[in-house]
Amino acid sequence: MIIDCHCHAGKGDGLTGPWDTSAPLHDYLRRAAAAGINRTVLFSAFHSNYAVANQEVARIVSSRPGRFFGFAFVHPVRDRGRVLKLVKIAVEQYGFVGIKVHRHDGLISREICAVARAFALPVLYDVGGEVSVCELLAQEYPDVNFIIPHLGSFADDWRAQLALIDHLVRHPNIYTDTAGVRRFDLLDQAVKRAGPGKILFGSDGPWLHPGVELAKIRALRLAPAQENLILAGNFLNLISSVRCGAARYRPLIVRTQLTGAYCT
Helix, strand or coil, rough: EEEEEEEEEECCCCCHHHHHHCCHHHHHHHHHHHHHCCCCEEECCCCCCCCHHHHHHHHHHHCCCCCEEEECCCCCCCCCCCCHHHHHHHHHCCCCCCEEECCCCCCCCCHHHHHHHCCCCCCCEEEECCCCCCHHHHCCCCCCCCEHHHHHCCCCCCHHHHHHHHHHHHHCCCCEECCCCCCCCHCCCCHHCCHHHHEECCEEECCCCHHHHHHHHHHCCCHHHHHHHHHHHHHHHCCCCCCCCCCHHHHHHHHHHHHCCCCC
């Protein structure tokens, strides 16, 4: 099995670029099938209302439940105070298995981390190159797993990517994905230093070609067991403990909202 853990889907409403306009899957699915990719994690394009965007992604996931996983996109600022509600709907009604947050929207919050802990969800947090937050997340939420995509920087910031490798080595709950990583030597270094158990295959589809991104994993020339971890095993392990019915954790989450500030 090959699982692409990083793909956008649906319509955005920003109209400033592909990332907040439209993420059509037709070409992506054709390319993924040709590459042998069996399943894909979907989350929305950037949107002004992630409740609406998550619902659209849910419709796509439910149309082919054996093909897709869903992650709930949340906005750290606009969704403040309703993250529990959004995620509860996503998990219990849509069957989603993770949370997506982007630094472009705002800094990850304690509220988001507490909800992730309550449902035992992994958090895919694009830090936008600001990888130092991993130190805080690892210390404050050691029981929450964080996937930092693009080896820490889609902008190809080698300093950030190099720094993230150190976090992968030191913190058991910090992971990364391979989507859009251009510096192959750093990807190779990440696998050698942190181990294949800390890396997940991702493409950043539909805008990047999943076959091209998958070729990077093949080029690492890993043993089959190690390659399988990156291509599917690590992701399946991260979602193996997802639980529903986390409304009983609401007092904890409310206390966290009242006493906690945004991570910096």
